[in-house]
Amino acid sequence: MPRVRRRAVLPATAAVLGLVLTACGSRVGEDGAGAAPAESCVDTSGDSIKVGAINSLSGATAINETVIRDAIEFAVDEINADGGVLGKQLDLIAEDGASDPTVFAEKAEKLVTSDCVAAVFGGYTSASRKAMLPVFEDNGGLLYYGQQYEGLEDSSNIFYSGATTNQQIIPALDYLKEQGVTSLYLVGSDYVFPRTSNAIVKAYADANGIEIKGEDYLPLGATEFSTIVNKIRTADADAVFNVVVGDSLVAFFREFTAAGLTAADMPVMSMCLGEEEVAAVGVENVRDHLASWNYYQTLETPENTSFVEAFRAEYGADRVTSDPMESAYTGVHLWKAMVEKADSFDVADVQEAADGVSYDSPGGTVVVDGDNHHISKTARIGQIRADGQIVSVWESDGAIEPDPYLTTYDWAEGLAD
C-alpha cells in the first residue's frame, strides 16, 4: 500500500486548521465583547409584513400543538380580513417544531435571521421556550408565547400571553382551600412545569396547613398509572392536584375511575386538562372533576360567542376552543395592538409601547404589564360537565395581575431568587 502521499494530507489539514484558528473573534472580557443585538432585517417596505409561527406538527406534542397552530392561523386570517396591521397584510411563515427543543431553536433562528419576520407566535413546552429564548434575545426578535407555564422567567424579547403561576395554580389552591380541602396528593408528568408548580403547591400547603400525602411523577407519555393510583387510593387525600399532561391524562383518568375513585370522594384538580383532552379521555372518566384555566369554551361573553362561532365556521362545527388556543389567539391580537400603538413594526418600539396595551380577548379584557411582559388574566375554576364541556364554577375578582416570580406572596419566598 503506498503511504507517502497520504502522509501529506494530515499536515495539510493541520495547516488549514492553524490558519483558521488565527481568525478568531472576541474573547470574553475584551472590549466590545457581547456586542449589541444584531440589526433587525425586517422588511417594512412592501404592502405585506412577514410574521412567523412555530408549533409542533409532528412528534409527541403535535396532538396539542396542531390546534394551537389553527388558532394562530385563524387570528392572522381574521386580522388580514380586517385590513391587516398598519395597512399591511400579514404573511404567515409557518414552521414545524417537531416536538424537539433543538428544532424550535433552529427554526426560530431561521425565522428571525433568514426570513426576517416581525414577530413569532408559538412555542409550547417550557423546553421549547427555554430553547428559543436566547435566539430571540441574541437576534433582537419578538416571541409571543401563548401557553400557561411555570413562571420564574421574564425576557424583554418574549411576551407571555398564557397564565403564569399566580393566575392558574394559586387560584386553584385558593379554591380547594375554600372548599375545605386539608390534604393533597400531587401527581405530574416528569418535566419542568409539573415539578415547578408542585414546588409552589408545597410552599402554599406549608403556609396554609394543608398536608401533602404524596408526590409522584411519570415520564411524559407514560400509560401505566396503576401503581400511582394505588398509592393515591391508599393515601386517601382530600383531593388530587394533577399536572399530568398530554396522552398520559387518558391513562391516568381511566385508571383513577376504574379504581372506583370519583369526583365526589376525591376530586382531581387538573392544570392541563382542556376541552380537547376531555374528549380524548372520555367524559365518563372525568365527569365532575375540576380544571383550572383562564378560558373555557362555555364562557358567555359577546367576544367569546363570536370567537367560537367564527372559529367553528372556519374549521368545522365539531371543533372545540380551549385555553391554549385562546391564549395563542390573544397573543396575535396583542402584537397587533402593540404595533398599532407604537405605529411601528420595530422591536424596540413595540417593547416601548407594550405597557398598558389591552385587548378584549374571548376570556375577558387583558392588559399587558410592560415590566414583566405578562398579561393580566381572570382565573377560573371549571367543572367538567356530562356533555364534555367545562363550565366555570368560580372566578377570581377581576383580572389578576401577573406575578411570574411570586414576589407578592410571603410564603413563596425562597422559591426563586
Next chain:
Amino acid sequence: MSTTTPAAPARRWPAVPGPLRTGAGFALAAVVLFAVAPAVLSDFRLGLLGKFLCFAIVAAGIGLAWGRGGMLTLGQGLFFGMGAYVMAMHLKLADAQVRGDAVPDFMSIAGVRDVPGWWQPFASPVVTLLVVLLAPGAVAVLLGLMVFKRRVKGAYFAILSQALAAALATWVVGQQMLGGSNGLNRFRTFFGFDLSDPANRRLLFFIAAGTLLVVVAVVRQLMRSRYGELLVAVRDQEERVRFLGYDPANVKVVAYTVAATFAGIAGALFVPLVGIISPSDVGIVPSISFLIGVAIGGRDTLLGPVLGAIGIAWAESSLSESFPSAWVYAQGALFIVVVGFLPGGLASLGGVLRRRGRPAERVPHEEPDEPASVRTTEPEKEPVA
C-alpha cells in the same frame, strides 16, 4: 470521489478511494468547508451546516461499526449524549464563573445554592476535554466486551443498544440538575470565547469541519489497514475468523469504541454550535435518525455515510419547513426504498445501474440467516436459569 464507485463485494474494496483520489478529495473538501461555505452561506446557514457536520462525524463512526463491522448501532444517542452533556456542564459552569455567580442560571432558578459535587470536575476545561474524548470510548469498551464476548449480536445487540439510549433519555429527564426535559442551553462562552460573536461561531464551524476531516482520515486509515480487512471478515464470516485464531469480539469492540468516541466528540461540538442539548437529542428517535443518512449514503463506503448524513439533515431541515407531513412520508419511504432495495446506498447506484439485467449482487453485510438454517437438531427443553 467515491460516490459512483460500486459498493459491491470485491477483493480490493474500491469503496475506499486510493491515495491519489484521497488527497484530491481532502483538498477539495477542505476548500469547500473552509473557503466556499463561509463565503456563500449566511451565518445562520453556516451554523446549520456545522450542526450537520456533527451528525456526519457520528455517521462516519456508524459507517465503520455498522457498514464495515455489521454491528447495527441503534443507540449512538447514548454516546452523543455523554459528550454533549459533559461539554454542556462545563460551558454552564464557565458561564457562571464569567458572570461571577455561584451556580449556573438554571440552578439558581430552581433554588439550588451550591454546585453539586459531581458537576465540579467539569469546571476544569482539561478534565472536560479528557472526559469527552475518553468516557464514551470507555463505556463502549465495557459494553462491547460484555456484549460481544458473550456473542450477543445481530438483533439482540441492536435492541440492547437502543434500550440503553432510551434509558439514558429517560434518566436525564428525571435529573433536574441536568435541566430535566428542558435540557441545558443559553451558553455564553466557549473556552473563553464569546459565543454571540459571529467570528467565534465561524471558528466553531471550522473546528467541526476540521474534526470531520480528521475523523474521515482515521476511518480511511482503519478501513485500509489489516484491521479493516479483519473487521469485514468478522462481519461476513465471524466463525471462520474465530477458527483462524482471532477473537472476533476484540475486533468488534475496537470498531464500536471508535464509533462511540466519534459520537461523543460530535456531541461535544454540537452543544456550542447549536446552543442546546436536551433529552430529545439523545433518545431513540435521534439514534435511529443517525442511521438513515448512513444507509442512504452507502454504509460500507468511506464517504457515503458522511455525505448521506449531511444530505439527509439538510433535506430534513429545508423540506420539513414547507411540507412537514410530506417530509415524514419521504423519510419513511427513504428507509424503505434505500435500505430495502438499495442496501449499498446511493453510492452503489451507479453499479446497480450498470449491472442491470444481470442478477443483483448481494452486499455482504450480515451473515446468512443463521438460526433457521443452522439449527438442525431437535429442539430440546432447557431448565429455567
Next chain:
Amino acid sequence: MDVVVSQIFTGLSTGSIMLLAATGLVLTFGQMGVINMAHGEFIMAGSYTAYVVQQATASAGASLLISLVLGFLVGGAMGVIIEITLLRHLYHRPLDTLLVTFGVGLVLQQVARDVFGAPAVNVRTPSWLSGSVEVLGAVVPRTRLFILVLALVCLAALAAALQYTALGRRTRAVMQSRDLAESSGISSRRVDLTTFFIGSGLAGVAGVALTLIGSTSSTVGQSYLINAFLVVVAGGLGQLRGALIAAFVLGLLQSFLEYSTTASVAQVLVFVVIVVFLQFRPQGLFSLKTRSLV
C-alpha cells in the same frame, strides 16, 4: 398487606399488557427472525379499528367484541401486505428489516395523523368492564382483569395452535429447518405468510385491548414496542413460555420498583436488569438447544 396485593396485581397487569404486545412478536421476531419495528403501528391500527367500529355501532360492549375480531384481521392484513411487498426480499438481512419496518412505521403513523387527526380519540369502555372488583383486599379494575385474561387466552391459543394443528407443525418445521421442511413438501412461502398474518393480527388484538386503558393516538404503539421486544429477547427467541415468564417478572419488577422509587427510575432499572440478565443468559430464559456455533 393490601398494598402488596395491589402491587402484585399491578405487576401482573403490567406484565399482561407487555405480554399481549409481545405475543405477536414471539412469532414474527422469535420464529421468523423479522425485527418488525412496525409492530407498534399494527397495534395502533388495532386501536383505531376499535375507534372506527365504535363510531359505527351503538353498544360499546358489542363493538369491543367485534373490534377484537376485526382488529385481528386488520393487523393481519397489514402484516401480509408488508410481508409480500417488502419483507420477503429481506429475510436474509434481518438488521435491514429493522430499518425498513421503521420506515413503514413512520409512514403509518403519519397516515394515522392525516386520517384521524393529530389529537387522541376516545374509545368508550363497555359498561360491563367499568368499575373494579375486590380481590384479597386489592381493588382491581375490570379492564385490567379483562386484559390479563385476554393475554393468557391469546398465548394459550397460539401455543395450542403451534402444538396441535397441522399448520402449527408446519410452522415449527419451517422455523427449525427451512431446507428440510421444503424438501418434505412444505411450502415455506405459505407458512411464512400465515405466521406473519397471525403475529401481526395479534398486534391488532393488543391494540384493541389497549384502548381500554390508554389513549388512542398515532404514537400509541411506540410506547409499548421496546418493552415488547425486551420481553421476547429476555424470554428467549420464539419461546412462548419464556415470553410469559419474562413479561410477568418484568411487570412485577416494574411495579415494585416504581412503588419504592419513581416511575422513571423503575424504567431505567428494568432496562439495566435486562441488559445484565442477558450477560448471563444471552439466549434468554429458554432457548432451542442447537449444535450451531452461534
